[in-house]
Amino acid sequence: MRDPLLDVSSLYVPMFFPFFAGNTDTEGSKPPLALYNTMGGVRERFAPLKSDFVRLYSCGPTVYDSVHIGNLRAYLLSDTIRRVLRYNGYKVKQVMNVTDIGHLSGDGDVGEDKMALAVKRAGKPMTLESLREVADVHIASFLADIDAMNIKRPHAMPRPSDCIPEQIALIETLMDKAYAYETSDGVYFDTARFPTYGRLGDIDIEGLKEGARIETHLEKRSGTDFALWKKGDEIGWDSPWGRGFPGWHIECSVMAMKHLGKQIDIHTGGEDLARVHHNNEIAQSEAATGKQFARFWLHNAFLNIDNTKISKSLGNTLRLQQLTDAGYPALAYRYWLLTAHYRSPVNFSWDALDGARTTLKRLHRFFFEDLASSDKGAINADYALRFHQAINDDLDTPRAIALLWELVKDEHIPRADKKATLLDFDKVLGIGLLRTDAEHSVPVTVSPIALKDLPEDVRLLVIARDEMRDQKEWKKADELRDEIASHGFTVEDHPEGVRVYRTTA
Ligand code: AMP
Numbered sequence: 001m002r003d004p005l006l007d008v009s010s011l012y013v014p015m016f017f018p019f020f021a022g023n024t025d026t027e028g029s030k031p032p033l034a035l036y037n038t039m040g041g042v043r044e045r046f047a048p049l050k051s052d053f054v055r056l057y058s059c060g061p062t063v064y065d066s067v068h069i070g071n072l073r074a075y076l077l078s079d080t081i082r083r084v085l086r087y088n089g090y091k092v093k094q095v096m097n098v099t100d101i102g103h104l105s106g107d108g109d110v111g112e113d114k115m116a117l118a119v120k121r122a123g124k125p126m127t128l129e130s131l132r133e134v135a136d137v138h139i140a141s142f143l144a145d146i147d148a149m150n151i152k153r154p155h156a157m158p159r160p161s162d163c164i165p166e167q168i169a170l171i172e173t174l175m176d177k178a179y180a181y182e183t184s185d186g187v188y189f190d191t192a193r194f195p196t197y198g199r200l201g202d203i204d205i206e207g208l209k210e211g212a213r214i215e216t217h218l219e220k221r222s223g224t225d226f227a228l229w230k231k232g233d234e235i236g237w238d239s240p241w242g243r244g245f246p247g248w249h250i251e252c253s254v255m256a257m258k259h260l261g262k263q264i265d266i267h268t269g270g271e272d273l274a275r276v277h278h279n280n281e282i283a284q285s286e287a288a289t290g291k292q293f294a295r296f297w298l299h300n301a302f303l304n305i306d307n308t309k310i311s312k313s314l315g316n317t318l319r320l321q322q323l324t325d326a327g328y329p330a331l332a333y334r335y336w337l338l339t340a341h342y343r344s345p346v347n348f349s350w351d352a353l354d355g356a357r358t359t360l361k362r363l364h365r366f367f368f369e370d371l372a373s374s375d376k377g378a379i380n381a382d383y384a385l386r387f388h389q390a391i392n393d394d395l396d397t398p399r400a401i402a403l404l405w406e407l408v409k410d411e412h413i414p415r416a417d418k419k420a421t422l423l424d425f426d427k428v429l430g431i432g433l434l435r436t437d438a439e440h441s442v443p444v445t446v447s448p449i450a451l452k453d454l455p456e457d458v459r460l461l462v463i464a465r466d467e468m469r470d471q472k473e474w475k476k477a478d479e480l481r482d483e484i485a486s487h488g489f490t491v492e493d494h495p496e497g498v499r500v501y502r503t504t505a
């Protein structure tokens with residue numbers, strides 16, 4: 001997807017950049033919400049279709065396996081937009097599908113069904129019940145992952161296997177309107193009948209047609225036509241076109257319309273989905289209803305691991321559980337993701353995660369220990385406005401986090417107000433300040449160890465490091481910090497002096 005704004009430097013445009021110039025209808029000092037819309041490829045001012053209610057649809061997981069940490073970036077985007085919308089005072093209804101049937105391993109209409117493969121892998125008989133059982137296991141693990149990441153559960157998480165009649169009805173509508181045709185192996189959407197097909201993103205339609213032709217059969221009228229219904233498989237449901245199962249794309253149109261109506265405000269997903277899946281969603285929905293399907297399309301860029309694309313065949317897939325098993329709380333991963341803009345590609349490394357854990361730990365200690373006894377304060381209006389400007393600037397979470405640290409260090413803000421303001425920020429960032437369940441959080445109950453209680457060798461190292469710092473011998477001080485760490489202790493420098501903790505996972 002071509003993205004002229006992907007250059008990170010361009011994300012730091014002051015809030016009132018020309019796009020907003022002349023906007024006079026902002027409510028007091030409330031900054032307008034601007035989102036980068038993949039449809040059209042520009043930032044646009046967001047307002048819901050109907051008063052203050054936002055209909056949000058997010059493409060969800062195919063539950064044939066546990067999700068990997070790259071997938072979680074997509075769900076964090078849907079969570080962030082939802083939180084930002086709430087922060088702006090909108091009511092939000094969020095729907096996310098959970099694909100439990102019919103997602104082929106390729107983008108086109110060939111390849112094996114991922115769910116059927118999972119049933120085989122589980123050694124179960126190929127029945128609809130087995131499909132359901134396999135899906136149930138992975139839905140539970142998906143929910144555990146998003147809970148741990150403090151990603152709010154969508155208001156509805158429909159499954160296509162529960163909506164077969166609705167999917168058949170939509171295909172019938174498309175047949176009646178001559179947007180679909182039947183072949184010996186299924187029912188296909190006729191993309192030539194939909195003149196604006198492929199308008200989402202910077203799509204090379206000719207290339208797409210060419211690519212699709214390679215994996216197509218002679219009965220398809222055009223390479224970009226896609227299956228609405230696939231006939232005859234080992235298992236399936238009865239339909240006017242024989243036994244089979246719905247094509248993958250139709251489910252999202254059906255579920256969005258069933259739970260949100262014919263038109264939705266915002267649709268999210270990973271950038272890989274724009275080209276085929278989302279263009280197909282648009283075509284079949286708009287052909288059926290004659291109305292614009294989604295007004296804003298938000299796509300997150302990909303996460304790579306050690307500069308390599310996540311891929312099962314390369315064996316470099318990482319799951320959240322592996323991070324937590326290695327001692328990295330899910331919230332540290334969330335914090336790290338938020339330090340990058342959702343449209344910037346990111347590269348995961350253990351070192352990066354390690355840094356995020358340390359920083360988040362420092363924040364939690366400051367908040368839960370240093371500010372513990374602070375009174376009820378007031379949200380600082382200046383910081384709140386700047387925070388609001390950052391998140392309303394196409395969800396600029398890196399800027400919001402930089403601001404959070406500016407606030408932490410700002411000595412002019414009373415501690416009670418700092419606390420209230422940080423709590424306000426956490427409504428959007430969700431990095432554990434509002435949470436009371438420390439279980440998934442970074443441990444915060446650890447108290448610093450008094451110098452006299454440290455093992456003698458560590459105590460001497462800490463004193464030596466302090467001396468080096470006094471003499472501004474930073475390199476030597478850093479070496480001593482590493483030596484202290486090798487004994488299982490962490491030192492932190494605070495205005496009132498050094499604090500030493502036992503290193504925890
Ligand atoms: P899938 O189960 O493959 O359909 O993916 C679920 C969601 O995760 C989709 O929104 C994908 O676009 C997104 N996704 C898949 N891989 C990555 C990745 N490496 N980085 C970010 N998002 C991803």
Ligand code: ZN
Nearest residue numbers: 059060252277
């Ligand atoms: Zn979808």
